Each structure stands twice: as C-alpha cells, then as structure tokens.
Amino acid sequence: MKFGIVVFPGSWSQQDFYHVIVNVLKEEACYLWHKEADLQGADCVILPGGFAHGDYLRTGAIARFSPVMKEVARFAERGGLVLGSCNGFQILTEAGLLAGALLRNDCMHYRCTWVHLRVESQKTPFTSAMTRGQVVRMPISHGEGRYYIDEAALKQLVENDQIVFRYCDEGGELTKEANPNGSLDHIAGVCNERRNVLGLMPHPERAAEAILGSEDGRAMFASILDTFARA
Amino acid sequence: MLTAKIYVTLKPGVLDAQGDTVKSALETLGFRGVGDVRIGKFLVIRLDGHAREQAAAQVEEMCRRLLANPVIEDYSFELEEAGR
C-alpha cells in the first residue's frame, strides 16, 4: 500500500511518518509537495504535524489554499483515506473537510507530553483494528489543540458516531486532569460523516516503536492496512 | 490610497482562554472592577488604487476567505483614507 505524505514548507512530522511507514511497517511512502496538485497515486494521504505556513493568523488557515489541498479534497470526495495528525487535523478543519475548529490550549501554552486516549469508535478505516473503549497511549505536541464546535454540530457528531478519540486517564475515565488542552467533551479526534477522513491532535507516529515508549499508535496503521487489503 | 482596519473577534459562545488569563492577571495586579476580557485580532491593511465601494467588497471577501474562521470568529472593518 502506498502512503502519500503532504509536505508544506513548515511541516516537520513528515519524516517521522515516513520512517514509521517505510522502516517500521515496511510499506511504501512518498512525499507530496504542497505546490503540486498531484497525489502520485497514493492510497492513503497523510497530513503531518508542523507549522504549515508558520501557522500565522490561524493554524492551517493558509495551508488549505495550497494546490495539493484541492486534490486532497477531491480524493476525499471519491472516498480516499485521509489522515491528519496535529497540524494536519488543524488544516482539515480549516479546509472544511472536518467539522469544528482548534483553539489555543486552555493552559495557554504549548504542551509536549504523553496522553491517554479512549477509542470511541472502531467503525472507521483508521481504528478498525482497535476496540471501542480501549485506552491507548500517545504523545501530543501542540499549542492550539482545544477542539471546539457549536452545540448543534456537536449533537450531529455524536449522533453520527463521528467522535473517534477522547482524552482520558489511564483507566479510561474522562477526568478534567486528563484533558490536556481543554477540548470540548474531551474530543481528541473526529472523522467526517463518510468516515474516510480522520483528524486527531495526538501523534500516532510517535507511538510506533517500543524504544520510544509506546507501540499503541501502530494499531491505527494496522487498521488502514487491513482496510486497504480488504478493499 | 485606503487603509482597512479589520477587527476579528471570537464568537460570543467561544471560551476565550487568553482573555480569561489576562483578566486574572489584571486582578492579581490589583485592578478593580475588571469584567469580561475578550481578545481578538486587529489588522491594518493598506490598499492601493481602490475606489471605496470596490475596496469594501474586497475586504469583505478577504475576511470571509482568509482572515476570519466563521466557526469561531466574527469580523468587522472600517475603511479610512490612508495617512491617518
């Protein structure tokens, strides 16, 4: 399976995803330069972490106008798999491919730390190899990850089972302390209605090798791979 | 030549973490009677060779497409003769 990793001038997680896909999972990966409207036949598009255009004005605000994003939108339209992590999530919301927005952390500063996530839905191509209610451990690294959405739209998300990850404690409880950025309803990751576009603030690629402290992130890649195998 | 003064503010419903931090900081500094604090963006854009009405339309579009995010932000603006 071929992963296409989008590279904006200020992206920095692309090589981490590349390393995990190619060296750890032994799959194929290529970089997609933001100025080129060409996905090089990728089966899954990844929007990595970083500060796409310095994240001036708003995170992801400018990136969404890049030529590559028009292709990503079409690709998603056709049902292609799109995964956005951290800055990638922010860009997907700005581009309107995912609902909601990401605001300044309520603690008012950048946080790079480990968090626990509760899998809220395994009915996505990105979590099918996980089980609902399962607790996984991954790092976050962002200053603007406070998920927000208005009530009506939140209701929609819940009804359509679009909330995929919630911040929780080790035991899976949604405690205030376990919410690292003040996200509404502890929301850490959501998918679109069609379930082929997923965004999350945490970094699954940083949790794919035991030597780095967790392999929980691998389940997401495993899900994608076996979805693809079965398709 | 015109200058556009653009105000981008968080929608009323949206928690303003920065505003709240500033509020409590002001209180720690001993300021009394500080109510709600809301913090937004203030953009000043110079526009060359535009007629007023055409400029207004332009700025409106800038706000819709880039400067504000409708999910969380409202915007408003004024146009002034530059130099002021």
Next chain:
Amino acid sequence: MLTAKIYVTLKPGVLDAQGDTVKSALETLGFRGVGDVRIGKFLVIRLDGHAREQAAAQVEEMCRRLLANPVIEDYSFELEEAGR
C-alpha cells in the same frame, strides 16, 4: 458600566512576520493592490463601577503594565458606554 476597546500594535519598523505572511497569502489568493499588512491585538474589557476619567487612567495603566510590551508595541484605546 464602561467598555474599553484597546488596540495593541507593533511599533513601526518592528518586523511583522505574521503580517508579511498574510500579505503574501492574500496576493496568492489573487487580491490586487494589497500594501503593507500589520497585525496587532484588539482587546475589549468591561469595567464595572468606574467614572470615565478614572477608568481612562486605569486602562492607561493596564496597557503600560500588562497589555502592551513597551519595547516593541504601541497602544491606544477608546472608552464606550457598555451595551453597544
């Protein structure tokens, strides 16, 4: 009850990386005649139980001590009857 509208802007000559980025983004989006773009802060603070002149002095002090960084920023403000 009063509302203070406070404008915090970068001093002239101080690099505004955010403004420059927004300027080139607007140009990429096809907007014409975009000149200098400068981006600052816009604060709205509600003040309870203040007489106007006393409030003005307060806000002045808030800006000096906390809201603006004198090394790189200028500020200005207006007072309005709240509710507007």
Next chain:
Amino acid sequence: MTVSLITPDLVESHGLTAEEYDRILAILGREPNLTELGVFSAMWSEHCSYKSSKVHLATLPTKGSRVLQGPGENAGVLDIGDGLALVFKMESHNHPSFIEPYQGAATGVGGIIRDIFTMGARPIALFDSLRFGPLDDPKNRYLFCGVVAGIAGYGNAVGVPTVGGEAFFAEPYRSNPLVNVMCVGIARKDRLFFARAGGVGNPVIYVGAKTGRDGIHGATMASGAFDEGSEARRPTVQVGDPFREKLLIEACLELMEGDDLVAVQDMGAAGLSCATAEMASRGGTGIEIDLALVPRREQGMTPYELMLSESQERMLVVAKRGREQRVRKVFEKWDLDAEVIGRVTEGGLLRVLDHGRLVAEIPAAALADDAPAYHRPMSPPDEISESRRLDLSAVPPPGDYAAALLELLQSPNLACKEPIWERYDHMLFLNTVVRPGSDAVVLRLPGGRRAIALSTDGNGRYCAIDPYRGGMIAVAEAARNVVCAGGEPLAITNCLNFGSPERPAIMWQFVEAVKGIGEACRAMHTPVTGGNVSFYNETSGHAIFPTPIIGMIGLLEDVAHATDQWFKTEGDLVALLGETKEELGASEYLAVRFGLVRGEPPSLDLATEQAAQRACLEAIRRGVVRSAHDCSEGGLAVALAESCIGRAGAPIGVDIELRDTIRPDALLFGESQSRIIVSLQESDWPRLQEIAAVHRVPLTHLGTVGGTRLKLRGATFALDLPIKEVESAWRGGLASALGG
C-alpha cells in the same frame, strides 16, 4: 572633506579606545569614514573579536582523533563514525533576553540553529541553559516565563526539538539573567560545508529576510546625527521569524546536496559586516558588494545601517559562477528571495559600494583577525578567601531530616523541570530514547543502531568561590551525566558567562575557570571544539556568578546501552560508586536552608573521577546495572529521591541504610564529586563488585528498591516518607514558585 568627521567622542561612542582607533588609522593609512568606523567597531567589539579572551582560550585543548573541526568555524565538528559528523555549538543571548525576554531568547535559538546548518548539518536538538534571579520577584518571573516561551515559540515552530538544558536561580542573576542555547546537528562527513569564500568572480548571494534597522547598536544614534531625518532611524529590537528560518534550513540543506555552493555563512552579530569580512578572511580572498542590491524592509537606510543591521533569518552564500539560476530556483521553491549582491575578488579587500559609489574599503583580515588581543590585568577578588571559610559548628544539623529533604526537593533549583521542558517539543524526529528529566538525554542516530548522549552543566556558585575548581567540576559533571546515560564522553562546547573583563577580579575568575576547564578536558580526553564568551554580564557593578556552561557530547555504540536514572524493579539492589566526604561547602543545602553561599566547593580528583566513570560505563555496557544517576546538587538524599520519582508511571519506594560516620547533613546533602548511584538485580552484585575492584572505585551497598516509601536510615538519623508525598513536593516546586 576638510574637517574631520570622526571626533574622539564618536570614536568613544563606538566603544573603541584611542589606541584601537590609532590601530585603525595605521591599517587604513587614512582616516576611516563613518561606515568604516561602524564596521570596525562592530568587528572589534568584545563579542565578535574575543579581544579579552583570545589569549586564554588558546590554552584549551582542541585536538583529538574525532575532531574534524575545532574552534574557528561556525561550529565544531566531530567524527562519530558510519560516515557521520556531529556539528554542535553553544551561544549566549543574555543581553537581548534581558531587554525583551521572548524575542531575545527566540532570536538566540534562531542564531545558533543557523550556525549548525550553515555547516551542512540537519539540526536535530536544542539545549537551553538558563540562569535567573529568585522567582519570588515578579520581574524575574516575567523574564523567566518570557524566555521559556520564546525558546518554545521559536524551537517548536522551526521544528528542532529542545531536549534538555538547565534552570538555576540565584540572587546574582537578578542583575543579568543568562540564556545560553546549544544546538546539535548531524551531517554526512563528506558533505560538510565551511564558511570560506573562494573562486575569484564567484557570486555572493544574499538570502532570506529583508534588512531593517533591527539591533543596530547604540552608536547609530551618534551616526544618525550626520544626516537628516534621523528621528525615524531609531534602532529596533530583533524579532525572530521561525517560519522563515525553517525555509532557510530546508532550502540550504537541499542546495548543499548539489555542488553549486562554495560557502555558506549566516548573518548574526554585526550582520553583513561580519559575514563578508569573515568569509573573505577565512578564504584568503576579497569580497565586493553593492548595498543598492540588498533587499530592505525600510526606507532611507544608510550604508552604515545596512552594514550593521542585525535583522534575523538572513544568510550569505557564495555560489559557483554560472550556477546563479540553479541556486535561485531552489530558493524560489522555498519562497525565499535570493539576490546576487557582489562577487569574490582577488586581494584581501572588503569593498562596499552603494550604487557603484565606494562607501567602505577595508582589508577583510584586518577586521576578522587583526583585532587587538589583550592580556588584561587580573587579581583575585578580596572576598574570595573569606567566602571559602565555613564554620560548620555554626551550622546546626536539621532537627527534622524529612522536612529538610522536602524543602530541598521543592526549591526551584532542584524541583522537577518538567513545567519547562513540557513546553518544548522534545520528541520530534523520533530520536529521543532517554527523554529530558534524566541526567543526560539519549538520541538515536540515523540507522537507529547507535546513539549520542548529551548534557549541559555548570555551577556558578562553585565558580564564585573557586572558579578553577568550578570549571573542572563543570566538565566532570557533564561527562558524568553523559556516562550515566551510557555514553562515552567525546568532546565539549562551552559558553563562558562573566562580568566585565576590565575589572581584574572578573578577569581572574575567567582565567581560573578556563584553566580548570582545560585541565579537566585534557584529563578526560574531551577536547573543546568551540564555544562562546559572554562578558559584561553585570548591571551597575553587580556581576553574575562567574558561570561557565559546558555542553558535553557522548557516543553510544549500541543504543541498547541507553540508561536512565530511574529505579526499575522491586527487589533491585541500590549501590553507590564513589565515596562521600564531609563536604558541605557551596552546597544547595546551605543556600536553601541557611542562605549561605560559602565554603570550599567539593574537592575533585580527576583520576578518581575517571575511574568512577569508567566503572559505571563498563557496568552499563555489560548489562550489570539497570539505572545510573549522578549525585550532584542536593547530594545523596536528593539523588536517591530523584531515582524513585519523575519516571514514567508511578513512583517507586526505596529502603536505604547509610553506615558512613560523617556528619549526617554532609552525608545526606553534601555534594562530593565522582559519585554515581546505580541499581541492579541482586544476582549481578558480584559482577559489579568485580568491575569496581578492577577500576579501584569504592563500592557501597546502600539498600533495596521497592515499596511505597522513601526510607533513609543512619547511625544518628532516620527519615521515612510516603514516596507520593516526596514526588508531589518535587513536582510542585517550580509551579508554586511561579505562583501557578
């Protein structure tokens, strides 16, 4: 021109002495114009010319089998095998951070990163070494928080993880905080770049941000007087743009993959002046530029201002003739302006034109190398002998040892630094095998089989009382930290922060510290590959503690040897390598409990130190120990506590019995050097004994890991605390000091 424009006042306002000015006259054989005076004053400033420190730095060991590049280039370079080179350097940004903490620290990070990638290396890690006044003063809190935010804001955005550092708070830094940043990069050994101009006729290309009036030194005011409209020319504080820096990193590294470039140099201190003069003098060539071609952000900038501006995120590149287009294309790809502003010329002249009119003409070497070198007078401070005296009978032992330990763990200097490093991305690039919080961080190298261990250290309190010993200890502790992580110490960089060299007492401190560093580096076989000297760290005569900071690089041939300081498993044995002497002098304990800064710093015997480090390293490599932790500030008791807490997951208890007969306060909190706490499986005890014997290192069995309490017993004392209470005291320390 008839009357001389260069008055003595003007010369003085440019920080030049009458003798230095005569030297300039001699070099030029004529009177300089204003621009030339400005260029000389910047290039001959202490910061650029090292005129007070040169002769002493020359005594440091700089050679070694692994040293590919010593002092003199943008950064030092080590051969770390597998065809890889490690590029590293430390810089100070103390004064700018005092004026504007956020931007001062941010631009400091930007500057040191440029020093690394200009050599062809991909920057992979940052360290920040911080010194501030006590946090009970709001001013100090403001400065500290601003600096941390600035480092986070720049480092996180530019995409270079900040994986370690130090934070230390003491009165003398109130007058002048320290912000030192180290950057480390990895390059292919055969793809290193140097800042040496070459090839007459080759284009000199300006890349990056436009030039504004940023950070032009005060002398501009004087100069402004010489032309109208001077009110507009107020110099402004440098402001960093991490996004543009990111573009510069990627564009330069992409270009360096090809063979279009001859040399790369960043424009840091003294901006265009320094970049042109140094590239030319290193290459033994000349350079001619026309300022009319320099991209600028503001109107009406004079040649003087353009030559001295310190606008950030700008580079100077020498390309091969005919490759201009290919170079431009790459910079365009990354949305960067690149302008050819001049050419490499024959003969050693730096010629500066403005629209073709000559505005400055100076021998480049004169600027870069012919600055005066001073043997400044020195003499020990009068207080020093007094400050070394310590009457222990006047120091009552603590009634409550548990309370004493908690007080120490809570104090900002010893408390958990996670509130700082949590704000820095310290995981990017998937290299961080041992994260911040342990003695040294361990980073995987490309390929994943090998790794490096890094630490920054320096104890200003020791140096205030004995700069020679303090300098030695800084090197020894940095090496010890690296060894505890499983690394073989290779080499150091440094940042030497002192007061005014024009005061004999300060100069003495500096020279003593340099002697100590040199001696330790020779003994440990860790040459000095570069560094930075920051003088004049004082306000109205109040100088900081003399503070040399050491950045140590260590190598792990096998990443499996990566070791951290935390106890692992119930039932493991705890032991001490090295010996505890009755040494309370200059300790954190005396400072925290009694506000005392006095007494001889702990003794250091370099042979003993090395034996302890060799033994620890062998034990780690043979898989004998499961954790290793250096005993430093706070002594044995604090180090033991640190091995129980702060690890991922729940804290773990320990039960310790100390049989030593020295004063219990010295035993628990003294800072004797060359000590390492290890934990191991019981069955490995004989192997550890054998290793200790071979290296002739005292080895003491201390106790056992396990339970939920921290228990410390001795002949005349005992303390017993719930480990959770110990951890929360330590974790909360910094937060509560920051009033949050």
